[in-house]
């Protein structure tokens with residue numbers, strides 16, 4: 188069986204197939220596994236391709252981590268939560284649910300409303316929360332409808348969920364927001380100790396241990412079907428290599444690549460993959476001195492900062508001890524792209540310098556901070572306004588032995604990718620079982 192793409196969804200799928208004894212080959216175009224959750228090496232530092240965090244409460248991801256051997260001690264929590272700077276002062280958003288409730292932007296009514304929301308989602312199964320009727324409204328409409336004050340929305344929900352969903356307009360469907368609230372209430376956000384790429388590297392190692400193959404630098408150009416075999420897939424073609432045979436194909440790429448690969452095989456599925464991107468631009472800095480302390484993120488809660496806006500700053504070296512102690516500090520500054528795309532990196536650099544001056548006036552930013560990498564991810568996530576998640580394709584395409592994984596069949600997150608990989612593996616296993624019981628190959 189061939190899996191196209193070695194991001195989290197492709198590797199989860201390959202792992203579950205290999206565990207069931209299905210021979211599997213993963214073909215990855217890049218020279219490393221991990222896709223959007225890959226960790227680069229810049230200088231002597233591990234560097235995530237843009238800031239992200241995973242919630243320890245992500246149910247399927249927690250199982251994946253356990254199965255590939257990543258333990259609780261390998262996951263570093265943001266134990267000091269987040270800090271919001273509203274342009275005038277710092278406000279700490281403690282990591283605990285009761286700490287969140289004490290957030291100063293909340294009126295007494297907002298605290299009651301948040302407590303009610305928390306108690307609604309606390310015990311419910313995540314799948315039910317995601318499928319709830321709230322998915323018909325945007326997060327903003329939902330929060331307004333529940334009576335949250337503008338201050339709570341602009342001071343808390345927008346800076347926090349605007350970054351998590353790469354959408355400061357809070358246009359994602361409200362059931363997805365409720366799912367994220369549930370994840371935050373159930374446990375801390377964490378980063379694997381070697382960066383997010385650790386999950387994929389360990390998953391790929393486990394696939395190989397189980398006899399699977401993971402090949403890098405293998406860009407799949409097309410899926411090969413045989414007209415004399417009821418249009419079933421025979422394998423794929425790989426740039427510079429040629430045909431690679433397989434009993435089935437799982438497409439586990441980002442949506443645009445999946446759309447291209449499936450365009451001639453299943454037009455309806457390809458059309459359903461025509462989702463809108465949410466982009467993120469990240470600036471990675473090396474610092475001679477520490478800009479901020481603690482395992483925390485700094486969220487930009489300023490109402491107006493112009494078109495080049497830094498939304499989140501995190502000194503990742505406070506969390507990841509995997510760089511040598513004398514290698515200085517490393518900081519990621521994240522900017523959520525606007526509707527017209529990402530801001531010019533030069534303008535973002537200026538915005539970061541200005542922000543550093545406002546946030547930490549004594550810090551010699553110009554002297555201490557060196558920009559080492561600009562990471563543009565126009566396809567960081569896909570937008571999930573109301574209706575979009577309902578229209579996403581399932582794992583089965585119109586071709587019996589071609590399946591689709593990728594977060595785009597679930598929701599735009601690490602957990603979405605893992606869920607999608609598991610679903611595709613289940614569908615592919617069922618096909619194998621059906622073929623065997625009907626006496627096929």
Ligand SMILES: Cc1cc2nc3c(=O)[nH]c(=O)nc-3n(C[C@H](O)[C@H](O)[C@H](O)COP(=O)(O)OP(=O)(O)OC[C@H]3O[C@@H](n4cnc5c(N)ncnc54)[C@H](O)[C@@H]3O)c2cc1C
Nearest residue numbers: 192194195196216222223237239240407567593594600601
């Ligand atoms: C900056 C950023 C911040 C994020 N923040 C968070 C967060 O805080 N929390 C969270 O839960 N999620 C976050 N996400 C989302 C999360 O990282 C993704 O949802 C998840 O990693 C998607 O995994 P995937 O396997 O579906 O896709 P990908 O990771 O995109 O994997 C697809 C793979 O397919 C490969 N590929 C593509 N075309 C071909 C081809 N033709 N042949 C072979 N290989 C191919 C690609 O190279 C890639 O490796 C963030 C993402 C980004 C980029």
